[in-house]
Amino acid sequence: MERTADLELVAWRARRQPHVQTSSRLFVGTLLACALVSALFATSLPLQVSIVTVFLFAGPHNWFELRYFMQRLPVRFGKSRNFFLTAFGGIFLLTVSFISLPLWYNAATSRGWNWPNILAGWNSLLILWVGVLVWMRGKQKLRRDWSWAIPFAFALISVNWLAPQFFSLAIVYLHPLVALWFLDRHLRRTRPEWVRSYHHCLYLLPVLLGAMVWYLSQETVLPDDNGLFWRITQHAGAELLPGLSPHMLVAVHLFLEILHYGVWLFALPLIAANPLETKHKPNRAIWDVKSVPLARHPRGFPRLVTLALLLGAIVVVILWFGFSMDYSTTRDIYFTLAIAHVLAEAPFLLRMI
Amino acid sequence: MKTTLTLVLLIIGTVTLARADIARPEPKPTQPSPAKHVISTGLEIVPDSKTYNARLQISEAALKELRDATSGGATTKSFGQRITGSASNTIVAGLFLFLSISFGGVWLARSSGKTRSHKAVAAILVACATVSTAAIIAQGNAGPPPSYLWRNLTKNLSTGKTTRGPIDVEIVAEGDGIKLIVPTRDASRTDD
Numbered sequence: 001m002e003r004t005a006d007l008e009l010v011a012w013r014a015r016r017q018p019h020v021q022t023s024s025r026l027f028v029g030t031l032l033a034c035a036l037v038s039a040l041f042a043t044s045l046p047l048q049v050s051i052v053t054v055f056l057f058a059g060p061h062n063w064f065e066l067r068y069f070m071q072r073l074p075v076r077f078g079k080s081r082n083f084f085l086t087a088f089g090g091i092f093l094l095t096v097s098f099i100s101l102p103l104w105y106n107a108a109t110s111r112g113w114n115w116p117n118i119l120a121g122w123n124s125l126l127i128l129w130v131g132v133l134v135w136m137r138g139k140q141k142l143r144r145d146w147s148w149a150i151p152f153a154f155a156l157i158s159v160n161w162l163a164p165q166f167f168s169l170a171i172v173y174l175h176p177l178v179a180l181w182f183l184d185r186h187l188r189r190t191r192p193e194w195v196r197s198y199h200h201c202l203y204l205l206p207v208l209l210g211a212m213v214w215y216l217s218q219e220t221v222l223p224d225d226n227g228l229f230w231r232i233t234q235h236a237g238a239e240l241l242p243g244l245s246p247h248m249l250v251a252v253h254l255f256l257e258i259l260h261y262g263v264w265l266f267a268l269p270l271i272a273a274n275p276l277e278t279k280h281k282p283n284r285a286i287w288d289v290k291s292v293p294l295a296r297h298p299r300g301f302p303r304l305v306t307l308a309l310l311l312g313a314i315v316v317v318i319l320w321f322g323f324s325m326d327y328s329t330t331r332d333i334y335f336t337l338a339i340a341h342v343l344a345e346a347p348f349l350l351r352m353i
Numbered sequence: 354m355k356t357t358l359t360l361v362l363l364i365i366g367t368v369t370l371a372r373a374d375i376a377r378p379e380p381k382p383t384q385p386s387p388a389k390h391v392i393s394t395g396l397e398i399v400p401d402s403k404t405y406n407a408r409l410q411i412s413e414a415a416l417k418e419l420r421d422a423t424s425g426g427a428t429t430k431s432f433g434q435r436i437t438g439s440a441s442n443t444i445v446a447g448l449f450l451f452l453s454i455s456f457g458g459v460w461l462a463r464s465s466g467k468t469r470s471h472k473a474v475a476a477i478l479v480a481c482a483t484v485s486t487a488a489i490i491a492q493g494n495a496g497p498p499p500s501y502l503w504r505n506l507t508k509n510l511s512t513g514k515t516t517r518g519p520i521d522v523e524i525v526a527e528g529d530g531i532k533l534i535v536p537t538r539d540a541s542r543t544d545d
Contacts (some may be wrong), residue, residue, distance in 0.1 A: 109417075117441065124449075147460045154453035220467065242395030243519040338540035 017316050028197045032204065036264055039208050042255040043216060046247060050254045055323045057261040058334055059316035062341050064264045066312050067292065068182075069348050075297045080351075083136045087347035090129040095340045097122060102336075120164035124157045130346050137350045162279055169237045171342070173253060176260035178345050182207075183263050185352040190271060209252060216248035228328045235335070359433035391422045398506065398535075400513045409531065419522060503536050 003139065041049045077084045108115040133151025138146020160167040180202065187195050233239075236253040238246035269286055287309075289295045295305035322330035394415050411419070502518035509516045525532075 042443070114441070120442070120445070145464060147464075148457070151457035151460060152454075153455045154449045154456060158446045158449035158453060161442050161449065239395070245502075246517070 024194050024197050027191075027194050028201055031198070031201045031267075035201070035204060035208060035259065038258040038262070039212060039255050042251045042258060043212055046250040046254050047232055049230050050257075051228070051327065053254065053258060053261065054331060054334070055320070055327070057265060058338070059319035060265040061261045063309075063312045063316050064269060064286075064340065065341050065344070067286065067309060068264070068268060068343060070292050070294055070308065072348050072351060073294050075294060075300050080140065082103070083133065083140070083347070086129075086136060087133060090133070091340060091343045091347075094122075094126055094129065094343055095337075096340045097125070099336055102208065116164045119168060120161045122162045123167050124165055126343075127153050127156045127160065133347055133350055158205070165240055169240055172235065172237070173256065173344075175342050176256035178349060179260040179263035181349060182345070182352070183267055185349070186268055186271065189352075209255070212252055212255065213248055216251055217245050219245050219247040231328060231331065356396060391522045392418050393521050394418070395517060396533075397515060397517045398510070398516050400510055402513065423524070502512055506535055 044277065074080065101118070104118045105115055107113065108118055131149045134146050134149035134153075138144055138149065184195070184198065187198055235247045236249040238244075238249055241249065285291070289306050289309065292305050292309075294300045295302040319330065319334060322333070331337055333345060392415070503516065505514075506516045509512075
C-alpha cells in the first residue's frame with residue numbers, strides 16, 4: 001500500500017516538474033520586470049511617481065495587510081496569549097505616543113527641551129518592545145534560544161541615543177524591506193519550489209540600488225519649492241543628509257516603497273495557498289470574509305472580521321477623498337497614522353519565523 | 354693677568370652694548386581669530402534670469418537652528434563632536450551599552466555549555482556594540498568630500514542650472530556683510 005502511494009507520488013512529481021519550472025520562470029520574470037520598471041520610474045520621475053503611488057496604493061496596501069494579519073491570527077491565543085497581549089499593547093501605546101510626537105515637538109521648542117532626546121526615548125521604547133517580542137517568541141521554540149535579543153536591543157538603543165534622528169530615518173528606509181521578508185516566509189510555506197529563484201532575485205536588489213545611487217548622486221537638486229515636494233524630500237532625509245543628492249534619496253526611498261506596495265498588493269494575494277492544500281478547497285475571493293480563518297472557524301468571529309474589513313475599506317475611500325481634496329495634509333496624516341501598520345508587521349513576522 | 358681680566362670685561366661690556374643696539378623684533382602680525390563653526394546645513398545656488406537683486410533665503414527651521422546655536426555660544430564642533438559632546442545623550446548611550454554588554458555576558462555564560470553558535474552570536478553582539486560606538490566617536494569620514502557636490506557649480510551657473518551641496522555656517526570677526534566661499538576645484542582632478 002505504502003509502495004503504491006510512493007509510486008503515485010513519484011509519478012505526480014514527474015508530471016508536475018515541467019509545470020513547476022514554467023511557473024518559477026514566470027514568477028522570476030515578473031519579479032525582475034516589476035523591479036526594473038519600478039527602478040526606472042523612481043529614477044526618472046521621483047516626485048511625480050511618489051505622489052501617484054502614495055495616492056493609489058497607500059490605503060489599499062494597508063487594507064491588504066490588515067486582511068493578511070487577520071488571516072494569521074489564531075482563533076484562540078492559547079500559549080501565545082502573553083505574546084499577543086504584549087504585541088497589541090505595544091502597538092497601541094507606541095502608535096498613540098507616536099501620534100502625540102508633534103505635540104511633544106511643540107512643547108520642546110517652546111520650553112527649550114531637547115527634541116532629539118524625546119525622539120530617542122520613543123525609539124528606545126520601540127526597540128525594547130521588539131526585543132521583548134523576539135525573546136518571547138524564542139521561548140515558544142524548543143530548539144532555539146533567542147535571549148540574545150535583549151542585549152542586542154540594548155546595543156541598538158545605545159546607538160540610537162547617539163543619533164536618534166538618523167535612527168528614525170533608518171526605519172523609514174528599512175521598513176519597506178520587511179515586506180520582502182514576509183514574501184520569503186510566505187513562499188516557504190506555499191511555494192517552496194520558488195524560494196531559491198526568489199533568493200536569486202533578491203541579489204539584484206543591492207545591484208539596482210547601487211546603480212541608482214551611482215547614477216543619481218551626480219544629479220542636480222529636485223524642485224522642492226512647494227510644500228508638497230519639500231515634504232517628500234524631507235521624508236527621504238534630505239535635511240538630515242545635506243551632502244547627498246535629494247534626487248537620489250527620494251528615488252531610492254520611492255523604489256523601496258513601490259516594492260513594498262507591490263508585495264502586499266499583488267505578490268502575496270496572487271500567490272495562493274499551497275496547490276496541494278487548495279486542491280480540494282476552492283480559492284476564495286479576497287473580499288470574501290470566509291477567506292479569513294478567524295471568520296470561517298466555528299468558534300471564530302465573523303462579524304468582527306467583517307466589521308474590521310469594512311471599516312478598513314471605508315478608511316481607504318476616505319483617504320482617496322482626502323488626497324483629492326488636500327494631498328499634502330492627507331499625506332502628513334497618513335504617514336503619522338501609518339506607524340500602526342509598521343509596528344504590526346513585527347509580531348506577525350515573528351510568528352512566521 | 355690684570356690686562357687679560359680688563360680685556361675680558363671690556364669685551365663683555367661691548368657685547369652687551371652691541372646686543373642692546375639690535376633693533377627690537379618686528380611685532381608679529383596679529384592672527385585673525387578663527388572662524389567659529391555654528392551649524393552644518395545645505396545650500397542651494399539658484400541662477401535666476403528674472404530677478405533684479407541677489408536674495409538670500411533662509412528657511413525658518415535653519416534660522417531657528419542658527420539662532421539657537423549662536424545664542425548658546427557658537428561652537429566649532431563637528432557632527433561627531435556634537436553627538437558625543439551631548440553629555441546626557443552620551444550618559445544614556447553608555448548606560449545602555451553597559452546593559453547590553455552585561456546582559457550579553459550573562460547570556461553567553463548561561464549558554465556556554467550549549468553551542469558554538471551562541472558564542473559566535475555573543476562575540477558579534479559585543480563587537481557590533483563596541484565598533485558602532487567607536488566608529489561614531491572616531492568620526493569616520495564616510496562619503497565623498499563636500500567639494501564633490503560643488504564641482505559642477507561653474508558649469509551650472511553658466512547654463513542656469515541649480516546646484517546644491519553641504520555648507521558650514523561660520524561666524525567671523527572681520528569684514529561686513531555675508532561672504533560665500535565655494536570650492537571650485539577642477540572636476541577632472543583626481544589627486545585630492
